[in-house]
Amino acid sequence: MVGIVIVSHSSQAADGIKDIALQMADVLDLKLSACGGNKEGGIGTDPDKILEAVEGVYSSEGVVIIADLGSAVMSVEMLVEGMSAEKARNIRVADAPILEGAVMAAIEASAGADLESVLAAAEAVRDMRKIERD
Amino acid sequence: MNCNKEQVINIIKNIASTMEKNKEYLTELDSAIGDADHGINMNRGFKAVVEKLPEVEDKCIGTILKTIGMTLVSTVGGASGPLYGTAFMYAGREVTGEKELDLTDIKNLFRAALEGLVKRGKAKPGDKTIVDTLTPVVDYFKSSLDEKTDNEILEEIVSIAKESMEATKPLLAKKGRASFLKERSKGHLDPGAVSCYLMIKEFAAVLKGVA
Numbered sequence: 118m119v120g121i122v123i124v125s126h127s128s129q130a131a132d133g134i135k136d137i138a139l140q141m142a143d144v145l146d147l148k149l150s151a152c153g154g155n156k157e158g159g160i161g162t163d164p165d166k167i168l169e170a171v172e173g174v175y176s177s178e179g180v181v182i183i184a185d186l187g188s189a190v191m192s193v194e195m196l197v198e199g200m201s202a203e204k205a206r207n208i209r210v211a212d213a214p215i216l217e218g219a220v221m222a223a224i225e226a227s228a229g230a231d232l233e234s235v236l237a238a239a240e241a242v243r244d245m246r247k248i249e250r251d
Numbered sequence: 252m253n254c255n256k257e258q259v260i261n262i263i264k265n266i267a268s269t270m271e272k273n274k275e276y277l278t279e280l281d282s283a284i285g286d287a288d289h290g291i292n293m294n295r296g297f298k299a300v301v302e303k304l305p306e307v308e309d310k311c312i313g314t315i316l317k318t319i320g321m322t323l324v325s326t327v328g329g330a331s332g333p334l335y336g337t338a339f340m341y342a343g344r345e346v347t348g349e350k351e352l353d354l355t356d357i358k359n360l361f362r363a364a365l366e367g368l369v370k371r372g373k374a375k376p377g378d379k380t381i382v383d384t385l386t387p388v389v390d391y392f393k394s395s396l397d398e399k400t401d402n403e404i405l406e407e408i409v410s411i412a413k414e415s416m417e418a419t420k421p422l423l424a425k426k427g428r429a430s431f432l433k434e435r436s437k438g439h440l441d442p443g444a445v446s447c448y449l450m451i452k453e454f455a456a457v458l459k460g461v462a
Contacts, residue, residue, distance in 0.1 A: 157328075
């Protein structure tokens with residue numbers, strides 16, 4: 118199963134999004150990890166925590182990482198560049214809103230979809246309308 | 252112009268103390284258009300760098316700079332971590348094995364730092380970022396400096412950095428949280444442009460022998 122990592126500036130936000138995604142995917146053994154906050158537990162990002170989260174769900178089937186803003190995205194990109202070529206090939210960073218992207222990725226991964234399909238599911242929500250206005 | 256390892260270490264230590272001295276100022280600048288943590292983050296990062304220095308002091312300048320970069324990435328906690336971290340890592344790669352830098356090394360080091368910064372943050376000059384301070388300095392290093400004395404070069408890079416840092420004030424931010432403010436980001440200095448100026452100032456001060 119494709120792993121999913123949620124990276125937020127806040128550990129509470131990351132954990133909350135993980136809870137929502139797990140509930141929506143409705144599969145208990147989903148490989149989903151969440152991390153957030155800086156080293157001191159404040160708002161920010163900590164590459165060590167992100168690396169640990171990625172390692173926790175990594176398999177050759179791949180991992181999709183969904184991050185919130187700025188430094189979270191930059192930290193993720195840096196980590197992927199620093200990984201072995203083999204691992205980096207199996208990791209995708211989604212260009213998607215973190216909550217909606219995580220939910221869609223979780224549903225797709227729980228159905229046994231492959232890496233590119235999980236990534237596409239996460240990114241498909243970029244233009245999702247919540248309220249239809251003319 | 253030469254810069255030996257001891258001077259590199261002194262520059263870093265002086266940057267760390269200038270970040271501590273300017274912690275409130277940088278955070279205040281960041282509270283106007285960012286998330287009010289730039290001074291706190293930079294101080295945290297460079298404090299960790301100074302603690303790490305004894306482990307690498309006997310290594311080459313390349314290793315020292317790369318270690319600084321990696322330490323900043325893992326301790327700063329904001330966007331400036333990956334940004335300055337990548338800049339230092341790229342700069343270090345340029346001078347692997349060196350125990351003393353000449354002007355060509357220094358030029359290459361600054362150019363590589365800017366490349367790292369741009370690769371990570373994807374900012375262009377005029378986006379109201381660190382890139383605005385560093386780009387004109389790198390351009391200056393590309394010009395012919397044969398007629399200049401070391402002191403002239405060092406004074407000129409500081410004044411170029413200062414001017415370009417100050418020029419970020421009227422700009423509309425295109426990156427980071429400041430960009431979410433759109434027009435409201437105008438009229439404030441970019442905190443990253445300021446911290447970059449502070450670093451260049453410390454670099455020049457040590458090489459001029461006044462710090």
